[in-house]
Amino acid sequence: MILSSRLKASAAIVARGVAGLALSFALIAGATPTSARQAATAPVQAPAAVPAIQGQGPALWVVKDADSTLYLFGSVHVLRPTTGWESPRVKAAFDSASDVWFEISNPDDQAAIVPLIQQYGVSPTYRNATTLTTGELTLFANAAHDLGLDAVKMDNFRPWFAGLMLSVTPLVKAGYDPKSGVEIVLKARAEAAGKPVHGFETVDKQVRILADMPEAVQLAFLRETLKDYDEATVKLDEMVADWARGDVPAIERLMVQEMKTDSPALYKALLVDRNTDWANQIQTLLQGSGTAFIAVGAAHLAGPDSVQAQLKARGVDVEAVQ
Structure with a gap:
């Protein structure tokens, strides 16, 4: 695959993979850091109920x-x-769980x-004005306007x-909402029930995964976001339906x-390395006792x-819950 094709694929992957983080930013990030700070004072409210499932519902393992159960x-x-x-x-x-684990412990902490x-x-x-083409800048301004932002202030x-x-x-226009995301709902329930909430990593680490991408991949991500603006929900819709x-x-x-296949470096950074770290932490949890729910x-x-797969390779038994 030629470099331009790899960058395009990488950008599309990042766009789908960080949709949740993107909408978390949408809660707080206006056109300026000041407006972001003001919005950060408003708490995120999870919905009171989740709609009924269609069929069996998402997978669970x-x-x-002898003395631990981890879902x-x-x-x-x-x-x-x-x-x-x-x-x-x-x-x-x-x-049944006494403790709850997420990727980060504070998915609703906008501040x-x-x-x-x-x-x-x-x-x-x-x-951005000196990096993007005239056509891309027009798309940039239109997309910013739709979000209620000023493209000049985003330069x-x-x-x-x-x-x-x-x-x-x-995504917002298509009806996606971070307040309806799994973690926000479950965190609210955990806190209401007095269940401690833990995180495998920090929000700083998650942001750094994106911020430390090579500049060429960052630019490809931005350009693909602008190019595919009108079709951005298609893949996410498909993935959500499958899930x-x-x-x-x-x-x-x-x-x-x-x-x-298309971006081995991103695959390693976004999935393999983090999965390895989380499997290590899960093995540590198994050394204790009790029941935990991990999302x-x-x-x-x-x-x-x-x-x-990483746990099984270490001899840890993992079973699907039917």
């Missing part, structure tokens, strides 16, 4: 030893409010993202951040295999380098 649930970070996902088996597993935006997303020496947004922000608009009916092989094809992005629980 369990890891057990693994592949989540989608942002959903339409009409998407059902809480099957009886998922509800029973969650209710935590503001200093990261200022540190990694904005650069006084960078200008010094680094490409990864500008692309992330602009990828928000079509909601528990079609793990389909998730592997859409979210894992494409990344592994991480669905792509991390699909494919040959999934969390389950």
